[in-house]
Amino acid sequence: MVVQAKMTIDKEFKIGEIDKRIYGSFIEHLGRAVYEGIYEPDHPSADEQGFRSDVIELVKQLQVPLVRYPGGNFVSGYNWEDGVGPVAERPRKLDLAWRTTETNQIGTNEFMDWAKKINAEVNMAVNLGTRGIDAARNLVEYCNHTSGSYWSDLRISHGYTDPHKIKTWCLGNEMDGPWQIGHRTAHEYGRVAVETAKAMKWVDPTIELVACGSSNRHMPTFAEWEATVLDHTYDHVDYISLHTYYGNRDNDLGNYLAQSMDMDQFIYSVISTADYIKAKKRSKKTINLSFDEWNVWYHSNDADKKIEPWSIAPPQLEDIYNFEDALLVGSMLISMLKRADRVKIACLAQLVNVIAPIMTEKGGEAWKQSIFYPYMHASVFGRGTALHSTVSSPKYDSKDFTDVPYLDTVSVHDEDNETLTIFAVNRHQTDVLSLDADVRSFEGYKVVEHIVLENDDVKATNQHNRSNVTPHSNGDASVDNGQLSANFSKLSWNVIRLAK
Template identity: 60%
Template sequence: MKKSNLFIDKHFKVAEVDKRIYGSFIEHLGRAVYGGIYQPESAFSDEQGFRTDVAKLITRLDVPVVRYPGGNFVSGYHWEDGVGPKDERPRKTDLAWNVIETNQFGLNEFMDWTKKANTEAMMAVNLGTRGVDDAKNIVEYCNLKGGTYYSDLRKKHGYQNPHDIKLWCLGNEMDGPWQMGHKTAPEYGRIAAEAGRIMKMVDPSIELVACGSSSLTIDTFGTWEDTVLSEAYDMIDYLSLHQYYGNQDNNTPDFLANTVAMDEFISSVVSICDAVKAKKRRHKNINLSFDEWNVWYHSHEQDQKLERWCEAPHQLEDIYNFEDALLVAGMMITMLMHADRVKIACLAQLVNVIAPIMTSDTGAWKQTIYYPFELISRYGRGTVLGTLSDAPCYESSHGDASYLDAVCIMDEEQSALTIFAVNKDLTDSMELSCDLRQFEGYQVKEHLVLTNPDLKAVNTEEHPDCVVPVKTQNAKVTDGILHALLCDKSFHVIRLER
């Protein structure tokens, strides 16, 4: 049995968790909108066409912010097509995903849906095929009370009160050659700076997210961030990161070691942000928005067979297995370890499309990745403590990888301490110890574990509970020392209270 130690100090605080780190994403892609959150013909839908069974599952995730409407989709989108009378809305080609967009669901429907899903909007503007004037107009439509053309147009559409959207994305993945209106770093830096300046002239209270690199592996990574920040530093508040991981080679240890790469990605972007801050002699920090992250590879082959120019096809519908859930837990732990700079994160996406929730005409169910997201979102509120681990390592393509991913969250108001931990060893249990004598009187309240003997186990509509968390009693505090047994290939939530 492997042995590991966690070292924490209640005075060594990384940061308060920004609840927006538990955000998600809804794009006009596949069945995320049509057949996902919105399906007027469904018996599960309310009078507005919103799937109530889906809304209940989303509410359990406690998602505080949802990015919309894209994604690649936004770079060719005219937001005006999705507002006003539905019978006057145009059907358009969506070149991002080679489908027909009916525009029966748009900005106002999304804002209605956010209220029912108990979340807030993170709205993206089109800086691909459109630009500064359009960015100004949509902020005016959404956030001004009235007395101008676009704010009065919103009222004409039946929304007297402004939507008051506070968080805005300045385009999407503008470094990517697959993107409509793809730009070089100097081109994007200028339009992001100018669009941001004009948007804040309309509403100075908004926050802006500029596009960072669309992945760590793109050739322009690093130089893109430096150039964009050099142009737009004073106008923006956050820089985005996007990253997806897959296990195409069926090498599970290497797959789970992607948390090493993710940690390096975050640290590298922070370093670039701070280098530009130093060059510009500024006081403010640019924080990070990891607004696309997930496992994505299962659906690649089937998506190559899709017919072009259909409506809401079964697209990017990854069926997640147990090992995917382990990596999702590790990715969330990694972001929490950087909570001082990662303030926003969006699991991409929320329903049907590379998502924790799946739907059919007969119901909705939770994929394996639903559970680590739900548990960490529920119990990962408070202060991240600097968490040092001493655990065995193994060799991976990302360098040495620890068998243990772990982080501790302190909630002083509730007198609670929560440890999230992943044992990546596929065959051996791990004995975890942690000195908690600073937390006098704390005892284990609950120990939850997500595990399965089959790494490829999945949840389906017919068998929705194949991979679910269970309670165990393999953790206790003795003389101020926590001792916990972490079974092989498992995710753990250890909750302590006084």
């Protein structure tokens, strides 16, 4: 069977410029993300600092522009001073967030070195759980002040003459969550966040700050939390954060693939709340969104309950992703691009081993999970201006969602390089989706590639066969007289690239 969909794409129907940081990721001191992930000094590929060069090469393929660090829940109990200075003198500490032992072999300076190797900026989080204003402003001084002060001179004594010039900073992590070390009410967090923000910007007025939003849309304090926090912090922060994770626990594929619609509503709700506070304050400033944790996460939940407490770098949150997960990740990327006018930062959580597109074997290879591919395609080809497209698609209903379009899509125009990229997911479980798209606005553009990620087994993974879930470029998209036609196979992720 074939179902029909239509679309009109016009270069004047602009959503907004895509901030490259929307393709960011996240490394937390959690599980094997740092140790045995990015850092394994005994590995055959390890460089002079102990970083795995095979991992670096895979991260470079993703063109990750920004990496959030060092947490996550971990940051709410972290003393950053434990991770600087001579490695032999650094203390081992109990990490209460994940009930493991942190060796502090890797800290701020080493991570900044790693970020340079992958050509990424760092989105640095400060501890507003067990600590506050003083530790945060000292960290900004250590990282960003040139010289001539206690903390900047300490950095220089540690071998880093030039400041790190970190631009983006998170004011804590998930402070609305009872699981968080130092959990606060919205008023308590808002007060400490605004005073910390003021002090940090007094040290370096050029930095941008992300205030903690709700840990997910289904928190009992959602929306009221955002309103209260922004009421306190509006004049001193630049972004409000969003976090969300999805899973197919009920093994209901139609409902699972519709969960990006929950993400859509989350985004719209936070925008509305932020704009309410803007109106309330009669402000000319607009608060944008930082979706600094998002992904599929559920496969590893049972295994994580069996981990021995206080071990070092145990295999935590090691979801092995399948083909259906890649489809949802593609739709989640589409959701954020559809609001690229307001979602300016996003961090796929996380990057290596921990709910990650890249997995490593200790002493062995690094390999790509199924979700690696939609993330890579969006990051590499999704630079430019996101476009509004008028879409007519058949729809279906699922357990939790109504009017779910089989075609989930967004288009990106790179005016400088004269390219148009269409990202599309066919959610239909049995039928090919035939697309007719009006692209007359892009005169002279031709299809240069139609990438397809498809698999007959929605549970297929790359764990034992590394090429089991991989894309091909045999899609049939073509353009004739300003009309683009393409067939999207059932349950497929598609990238159609056009160029002039």
